[in-house]
Amino acid sequence: MTTRRVRRRRLKVAAVLLDFINDEVLPAIDLSESDFWTEFDAILHRLAPENKALLARRTQLQARIDAWHRAHRQQPFDLAVYKAFLGEIGYLEREGGEFSIDTDQLDPEMSTVAGPQLVVPVMNARFALNAANARWGSLYDAIYGSDVLAGAVPRGGYDPARGAAVVAFVREFLDKSVPLTVGSYSDARTFEIKDGQLLVTLADGCRTTLSDRRKFAGYLGTTASPASILFVNHGLHIEICVNHEHPIGRNDPAGVCDVILESAMTTIMDLEDSISAVDAEDKTAAYRNWLGLMKGTLSARFEKGGRMMTRHLDKDRHYLGPAGVPFSLPGRSLMLVRNVGHMPTTDSILLDGDIPAPEGIVDAMITSAIALHNLHHRRDNSRRPNSATESIYIVKPKMHGSEEVAFADSLFDRVEDALHLKRHTIKIGIMDEERRTSLNLKECIRAARHRIAFINTGFLDRTGDEIHTSMEAGPMIRKNDMKNTRWIRAYEDRSVRIGLLCGLGGRAQIGKGMWAMPDRMADMLAQKAAHPQAGASTAWVPSPTAATLHALHYHEVDVGARQAALESAPCDLLDDLLSIPLTDGDALLKSDIQQELENNIQGILGYVVRWIDQGIGCSKVPDINGVALMEDRATLRISSQHIANWLRHNICTREQVLATAQKMAKVVDGQNADDKNYRPMSVDFDGSVAFQATCSLIFDGCRQPNGYTELILHRFRAVAKKNIHKQSAPGGGSARTV
Numbered sequence: 001m002t003t004r005r006v007r008r009r010r011l012k013v014a015a016v017l018l019d020f021i022n023d024e025v026l027p028a029i030d031l032s033e034s035d036f037w038t039e040f041d042a043i044l045h046r047l048a049p050e051n052k053a054l055l056a057r058r059t060q061l062q063a064r065i066d067a068w069h070r071a072h073r074q075q076p077f078d079l080a081v082y083k084a085f086l087g088e089i090g091y092l093e094r095e096g097g098e099f100s101i102d103t104d105q106l107d108p109e110m111s112t113v114a115g116p117q118l119v120v121p122v123m124n125a126r127f128a129l130n131a132a133n134a135r136w137g138s139l140y141d142a143i144y145g146s147d148v149l150a151g152a153v154p155r156g157g158y159d160p161a162r163g164a165a166v167v168a169f170v171r172e173f174l175d176k177s178v179p180l181t182v183g184s185y186s187d188a189r190t191f192e193i194k195d196g197q198l199l200v201t202l203a204d205g206c207r208t209t210l211s212d213r214r215k216f217a218g219y220l221g222t223t224a225s226p227a228s229i230l231f232v233n234h235g236l237h238i239e240i241c242v243n244h245e246h247p248i249g250r251n252d253p254a255g256v257c258d259v260i261l262e263s264a265m266t267t268i269m270d271l272e273d274s275i276s277a278v279d280a281e282d283k284t285a286a287y288r289n290w291l292g293l294m295k296g297t298l299s300a301r302f303e304k305g306g307r308m309m310t311r312h313l314d315k316d317r318h319y320l321g322p323a324g325v326p327f328s329l330p331g332r333s334l335m336l337v338r339n340v341g342h343m344p345t346t347d348s349i350l351l352d353g354d355i356p357a358p359e360g361i362v363d364a365m366i367t368s369a370i371a372l373h374n375l376h377h378r379r380d381n382s383r384r385p386n387s388a389t390e391s392i393y394i395v396k397p398k399m400h401g402s403e404e405v406a407f408a409d410s411l412f413d414r415v416e417d418a419l420h421l422k423r424h425t426i427k428i429g430i431m432d433e434e435r436r437t438s439l440n441l442k443e444c445i446r447a448a449r450h451r452i453a454f455i456n457t458g459f460l461d462r463t464g465d466e467i468h469t470s471m472e473a474g475p476m477i478r479k480n481d482m483k484n485t486r487w488i489r490a491y492e493d494r495s496v497r498i499g500l501l502c503g504l505g506g507r508a509q510i511g512k513g514m515w516a517m518p519d520r521m522a523d524m525l526a527q528k529a530a531h532p533q534a535g536a537s538t539a540w541v542p543s544p545t546a547a548t549l550h551a552l553h554y555h556e557v558d559v560g561a562r563q564a565a566l567e568s569a570p571c572d573l574l575d576d577l578l579s580i581p582l583t584d585g586d587a588l589l590k591s592d593i594q595q596e597l598e599n600n601i602q603g604i605l606g607y608v609v610r611w612i613d614q615g616i617g618c619s620k621v622p623d624i625n626g627v628a629l630m631e632d633r634a635t636l637r638i639s640s641q642h643i644a645n646w647l648r649h650n651i652c653t654r655e656q657v658l659a660t661a662q663k664m665a666k667v668v669d670g671q672n673a674d675d676k677n678y679r680p681m682s683v684d685f686d687g688s689v690a691f692q693a694t695c696s697l698i699f700d701g702c703r704q705p706n707g708y709t710e711l712i713l714h715r716f717r718a719v720a721k722k723n724i725h726k727q728s729a730p731g732g733g734s735a736r737t738v
Helices: 015-029 033-072 079-088 125-135 139-144 160-177 280-295 359-374 401-418 435-439 441-447 459-469 479-484 486-501 521-527 544-556 559-566 590-614 633-648 654-671 689-699 710-728
Strands: 005-008 011-014 117-121 136-138 188-194 197-202 216-221 226-233 236-242 256-262 266-270 300-304 307-311 317-320 326-329 334-338 345-351 355-358 392-396 426-432 452-457 509-512 538-541 619-622 628-631
Touching: 005 015, 005 033, 011 015, 011 033, 015 033, 015 280, 015 359, 033 079, 033 345, 033 355, 033 359, 033 401, 033 459, 117 125, 125 136, 125 266, 125 280, 125 300, 125 307, 125 544, 136 139, 136 544, 139 160, 139 256, 139 544, 160 236, 160 256, 160 544, 188 226, 197 216, 236 544, 256 544, 266 280, 280 334, 280 345, 280 359, 345 359, 355 359, 359 392, 359 401, 392 401, 392 452, 401 426, 401 435, 401 441, 426 435, 426 441, 435 441, 435 459, 435 486, 441 452, 441 486, 452 486, 452 538, 459 479, 459 486, 459 633, 479 486, 479 590, 479 633, 486 509, 486 559, 521 544, 538 544, 590 619, 590 628, 590 633, 590 654, 590 689, 590 710, 628 633, 633 654, 633 689, 633 710, 654 689, 689 710
Parallel strands: 117 266, 117 538, 266 334, 334 392, 392 426, 426 452, 452 509, 509 538
Antiparallel strands: 005 011, 011 345, 136 256, 188 197, 216 226, 216 317, 226 236, 236 256, 300 307, 317 326, 345 355, 619 628
């Protein structure tokens, strides 16, 4: 399908993108088409060569590291020599003096209030709305509908026994988080507001109040019989809902029908790893959803339970303060947008010579222009802006070292100038997910010290880059064993400590990565408290339910106190971070090798087949044991790089990998048998675009820049889309590819 393009200055812009910007974005932000495209042209042609030079620098460094490992492969690994070499070539940067970030005008959700963070593919309007609306979630529903309680989740009617267990769980949570002076919420019979304080009458007639009266934040209804009671603990709100006529409330001695938690404080609307956007039509669809979120007009219509539903953004929540003064709280998460990194290009805009534009630069300009719709001075006074401080939050992934962060900072300077924004209106979130960034994190933060809003670790991408960077060093240990290595422990610990050393504590977010098993909430509840305990002020969760449950950890842990306790802790973990997770290939059993291949390849196929054939960038994919895992390009990167490494060092053979891929394709076909849109791979391996893409990811893995998967995925998705258009055209038939 040919893309129609229109020239604007030196740019050739896909008509679908041009029309979207001119007709939908620009009219409401007081920026003329002429000025926008003139500035955009100047930014792209000025910065594209710098972007290209940074990528060339990556390639040069990788070539030198590969050569060093090949030259030293037969020698015992000497960390001091290796570290000196990395410093000599500039991969390991010279660390400067102490400093503290000076970012200002950050919203409290980014600075002072710790809580869960959702990441969601912005191309899926329903998911994006669910995530934005996950600012508040029912704790009753989250407990009842998950595996937190023992026993299977009931299907069909209400289970009173399980309901009673939910109530007991939640009452215990209230006793710990907002305790009464005497007694327990399980004995509560009535609530009353008197003289600005909450009074609770217990079963024995005793009247009590909060042990810390400052935690009472407000109410709804009358003082004699409030319909809801609002608390605040560690900056997060808890709401007890009272309704004696409600099916749940009528069986509760105090009429409590639900307990609502402030849950996903922030949400990253993702244009990167969790979406499949390979052309101008895809990108425009993603941008249009971001625009709908910023304007507050996005909606999604879908079928659920046999009936059609329409979802919109939730409204703000209104309360009366303890003294009866009205106030409101945001009804939606604070929304960030994740742009792509520096490497991808997009043919939605062509530069001089018909060169595809750097996609990260395109994202920066367009997502920032869209965000202008939501800045305070341009908003509709009937709704709260996304950012009360008039900031735009852009998460920037996959940057390598401080010079690439400095480039992003310069890019945002130029975008601000083009859009007539105050300097540092655009805030940056630095994903600490590449080896060269984690080694040089302090200098990366320094490069963005005036606009940094968060740092966040990403275990999977970081592991993928660890494997690719040290590809020539030798065979890697098994993938699951990576979680227990010295470098991983150092990586997670050092990131927090450097963030605190650079002044992020209480001023900007320090984040941790994703819980990847959305159906295993009991395990998440047992394990993910480690993130706030480590001093992280946010951590990623895969669903609104997970956000509500993870919020329990931030009531349990005072993150500010934990950060204060960690501020003086040493962070000299560089040697551990530089340890390479190698194994003795001869010590691996043949059965272990085959098991590893099957696990990795099944996961790759399960994700890739949906990405290529259906354009699904993030999905819940069953692993080889049927456990549902949230998969995106980060998980794909580590698995494909791991097999490529074992092939490189003869742990397995090409024939073995291909045979395993064919075997696992049949398994994946079976797992997707109920999906009417699914195209089986095993009926024609040569004709399956998804299967051929998987093979390319593995067999060409060593040659992919930094081990990224985008180039291969985009190429094969474009083939699949072309075939779909052929088949849907009049007279179209099946098409063989690859």
